[in-house]
Amino acid sequence: MQDPLARLGLKHPLIVASMAGGPSSPELVIASSAAGALGSIGAAYSSPAAITEFVDKVRAGTDRPFAINLFIQHPQPQIDAATVERAVAATAKYRAELDLPAPQFAAPYEEDFDQQFEAVLKAKPAVLSFVFGVLPAEYMRTARKSGMLIIGTATTPEEAGALEESGVDAITLQGFEAGGHRGIFDPEAADSEIGLWDLLTRTLPKAKVPLIAAGGIMTAVDIRSVLAMGASAVQMGTGFLATAEAGTSAAYRAALQGTERATRTTRAFSGRFARGIENRFMNELDAAAAMPFPAQNKFTRDIRGASAAKGSADFLSLWAGTGKGELWQGSAADLIEKLFAD
Numbered sequence: 001m002q003d004p005l006a007r008l009g010l011k012h013p014l015i016v017a018s019m020a021g022g023p024s025s026p027e028l029v030i031a032s033s034a035a036g037a038l039g040s041i042g043a044a045y046s047s048p049a050a051i052t053e054f055v056d057k058v059r060a061g062t063d064r065p066f067a068i069n070l071f072i073q074h075p076q077p078q079i080d081a082a083t084v085e086r087a088v089a090a091t092a093k094y095r096a097e098l099d100l101p102a103p104q105f106a107a108p109y110e111e112d113f114d115q116q117f118e119a120v121l122k123a124k125p126a127v128l129s130f131v132f133g134v135l136p137a138e139y140m141r142t143a144r145k146s147g148m149l150i151i152g153t154a155t156t157p158e159e160a161g162a163l164e165e166s167g168v169d170a171i172t173l174q175g176f177e178a179g180g181h182r183g184i185f186d187p188e189a190a191d192s193e194i195g196l197w198d199l200l201t202r203t204l205p206k207a208k209v210p211l212i213a214a215g216g217i218m219t220a221v222d223i224r225s226v227l228a229m230g231a232s233a234v235q236m237g238t239g240f241l242a243t244a245e246a247g248t249s250a251a252y253r254a255a256l257q258g259t260e261r262a263t264r265t266t267r268a269f270s271g272r273f274a275r276g277i278e279n280r281f282m283n284e285l286d287a288a289a290a291m292p293f294p295a296q297n298k299f300t301r302d303i304r305g306a307s308a309a310k311g312s313a314d315f316l317s318l319w320a321g322t323g324k325g326e327l328w329q330g331s332a333a334d335l336i337e338k339l340f341a342d
Contacts, residue, residue, distance in 0.1 A: 011036025
């Protein structure tokens with residue numbers, strides 16, 4: 001089986017995860033790719049113009065390959081007035097505490113995928129990666145014609161099988177330990193909660209495309225372990241959140257400190273399962289008051305923004321995996337060198 005990253009000429013079998021919403025700054029993508037890994041642009045929340053601007057900054061800083069990551073778009077949820085009223089009431093005290101006005105909330109709830117996809121095609125990154133499903137056949141054909149490597153994300157062996165059948169070049173297996181959004185195809189489905197070790201064990205025997213291991217990977221020992229199992233590469237996100245180049249906010253960085261971080265999955269911030277550090281918003285918001293994804297994500301954006309501006313982690317989506325240990329606060333290049341020193 002040919003390594004999907006071989007044609008990229010990477011020095012290390014490492015993808016630095018796309019962490020949309022701030023942490024994956026242009027500086028982090030540049031530093032990661034320049035150091036011989038694959039930096040990733042988290043473009044899921046970005047307009048086409050913002051994607052183009054981000055790509056221009058990255059290309060100004062490095063000529064090395066990088067990835068752009070998108071969210072597969074599902075039909076927009078139908079949100080009735082009663083659902084909105086319930087969500088407004090459940091969050092009123094937080095908006096009052098943050099001096100925010102009542103929300104002006106209406107569809108659309110996310111960026112237009114077709115326009116984002118066109119921006120990616122024009123940018124021509126080395127890799128297009130995606131989560132939340134299978135890239136429809138017409139998009140797959142167009143992306144393949146552009147010459148991009150195509151990587152999907154699976155949380156179960158069944159999802160991996162569907163991705164392989166669709167024609168992806170490689171699959172990121174996202175264990176339950178991973179921080180950030182779970183890549184579950186169905187936004188309303190329960191989480192299978194399969195850990196990375198089990199996911200690799202169950203998927204490797206049937207896989208005909210290379211697999212990239214993600215979830216709880218923090219150290220050189222972790223990397224060697226999953227590569228020895230048969231993974232072609234690893235993907236790491238949490239380990240890079242505190243690096244000098246990351247766009248992680250001050251309040252977020254403070255919450256990441258220490259050797260152990262109490263994390264769990266929640267729908268509170270976006271309406272989709274995602275793993276993050278426990279905080280007030282996660283613990284207090286009644287799950288019944290959360291709207292479906294991506295409506296809840298748009299609905300809570302002002303709360304998260306105001307919390308960051310005030311330097312408070314109480315209402316931030318503090319995405320982080322289960323990995324333990326102090327996070328590296330130096331340069332991303334030095335962290336990559338440390339991880340692959342052997």
